Amino acid sequence: MAPKHGLNSLQPPEDTHKRAKTSSNPASRSATPAEQIGAMAMVPFVVHYPNISTKKKLSKKDQDLVDNAEFQVSPFVAKGRAKEGELDQHYTVTPSAEWNAMKKYNNFIIQGDTYKNNHFVYVRSDETPKEVDEDNVKGFWVARILQVRAQNAQHVYALVAWMYWADELPPPRVRAPDQVSALGGKRTYHGKHELIASNYMEVLDVLSFAGKAEVLEWREEDDNIQSKLYWRQTFCRETQELSKIREHCICNGHFNPEVSMFICDNPSCKIWLHEACLINDILKKTYTKLVGTEPEINGIAKANGKTGKLSKSKPFDGKFSAKIKDQGAGPPTILIKDLRSGQKSREWEESIPCPKCDTILH
Template sequence: MGTKQTSTAANSKKGRVARKLKDTTAQPSKRGRKSDSNSTDPEKIKEWLDKTVEGPWTVHAIPVSNKRKRDAPSKMLVEDRLFEERLNVQYEVKPRDRWEALKTYKKFTVASESIATGDCILVGHSDGGEDADTGVDLADQWKAVVLEVRALDSEHVYLRVGWLNRPEDLDSGRKDYHGENELIPTNQMDVIDAMTVNGKIDVTHWDENDTDAQMVNENQYFWRQTFDYVGSKTFSKLRQICKDNRPQNPDEMIIECPNADCGNWLHARCVVEQAAKAAAEEASGKAKSNTHKKRQSRNVYTDTNRTPPAAKAKQGNFTAELYLASPPSTEPDEISVKPAATKPEIIITDPKGEKQAQDLYCLCCSKPIE
């Protein structure tokens, strides 16, 4: 994963969307100090910034656990606000003197939106999709957390950010267990022009180990895993579930085995895949003897007035669909001509289009799931 480069055409946006400091609430910190040298003279810095084509500052970072060099204590700072302690790093912004010559602020504004340190933002880039006037493609935008705001004046505002990557932006790529709106915070940091910011977004933490935690909304950006970009180049661990020992995709259903001696969580996808495979093998005479397979099959399925299946899988010409229990209608004027399903079940459709209902069985303990 290379360094992200924001659009060098950011200055062209100045007449369209104003990016400026929040003058009424911005409080310069004591860290922002000016040197008497020419390199930190405001006019010299302005001239240098206006002539710089690529990003004027770079962020050098090393793991906190590494031994510092002899001169490191006076230069390296510690960043400990990157979502998890494992992402803590020592860092230095170069050229340091010109960076520290800028004043620091608590917040800045994008058009009429106030953005503060600690907020997550959308960042436009030269690959397109950053035009807020014609509609921002949220999926295409880079995402980051604002760690520091510094400015020379209202036309020269810069942010030190930590990147939140989409799974496909990392070398390992997107996996089948990644949610559509899942982001992976890293300790990769850059300094970007505030002119490239396209607004603020809400990113929530989903603790998958908390069984009482509410599932994330389908339109909500979230994170549950981090990637140590600076040090070990490793991901934090995800909870492994089901017979295949794979993480959960938060966009897909999982089922808990109610048996006290088991209690495993199952991927609904794995359940229907196994059911479709078993039906195909049984039809071809390849199925091994299994006592519960015959007794779980029930009458031919005829109800066509159901909600969409919670999971679906195909094996050859056989299709398996998982339907959940559906309580009867509570509408006083509505009459149900067909009984509601009182428990979850799998519907197998054979090559002739005939349907048959089957009970659910745990893939780990083989006991029925009621």
């Protein structure tokens, strides 16, 4: 039984094929020991999340899940959590008798590495590379060990909480402005080395582990996080929501540690600004100055039978363009191009005012 990685059921249909292949992949080492332990092997351990406070009359099966439920306090407490204990939950592992009969251990050793509760591990998935190295980490899944149980030295299981790569997140119910694509939940602020902590749990055979992972919690108090795996955000199984992270810029957006931002040096402002937001702000002002406040594109849009609402937010599109010149030495400047027909293509350079306090960036 290969690890399921929890979000399976939420993946868009096109992903199903890939996952299906995973679960029947004989190369997955987690399949091996389960097949060797006879009757029990036919029934891999499954994690359920019973609703223990329901007043409804339950079937015998559901009542069993409630009766065997345990409470898991999540090791992930996100700074921007919606509420205290958001990721804590009741869960039941089935078959319960077999799970409960196993002894709990504080640690186990694979190939000389000691693994303990709360350690992060790489887990093999389909087409997993042989060894974890810097360039292939995304070929692995990452999980955090919550509990270790064993039948004997050959059959050691870990209850884990999954971490997700941003590409694996399901799309939010309501389209987010910073979604990278409509099909997935990845946001523009998610960095290459970023993992999202979750309370999706699974029982894994520890032989599916490919080594210990170093994953830092980034509290967004410094920006030197680029090269290591980190998490700053959680994804809640019950609400399907990401926790909030620090807001920056006039757009109230977030910081992708791989994309540099501009900072306003005015001590009473100190706002961090996205390059694209600075450009937008300046082009809007340029448009107002040279064309006027009534965006003429609006008239065209109306004539076409559209509302013109979208065009209105960027009336400068196709009329002016700009790029920021930031060579390191000296203050950044912006190069603005006038693209209007009838005008000779004209370009000029300006200093960049902070869109919030108007102080020139330097």
